[in-house]
Amino acid sequence: MLVGVSGHLLDRLQSVLNAAARLVFSERRSERITPLLRDLHWLRVPERIRIRSWDIVVTGRTDGRTVERVNGTA
Secondary structure (H helix, E strand, O other): OOOOOOHHHHHHHHHHHHHHHHHHHEEEEEEEEHHHHHHHOOOOHHHHHHHHHHHHHHOOOOOOOOHHHHOOOO
C-alpha cells in the first residue's frame, strides 16, 4: 500500500508509468501524457492510491475481486 509515501517517490512512480504509456504508443517524451493515460484507462499514481484505499476501506477486500462484484460478474 502506498498511502503516506513521500511525494518524491510518487513522482518517480508516475515517471515510470508515463514511460510505460509512451512505450506502448511509441510516443516521444515531448508528447502530452494525459491523452495516452486516458486511452489506456490508467489513473495517475495519487488517484490510483486514493481509489484503491477507498476500495479497501469500503469492501475490506485486497484480492482485486471488488471490480468483478461491481460489474456483476462475480
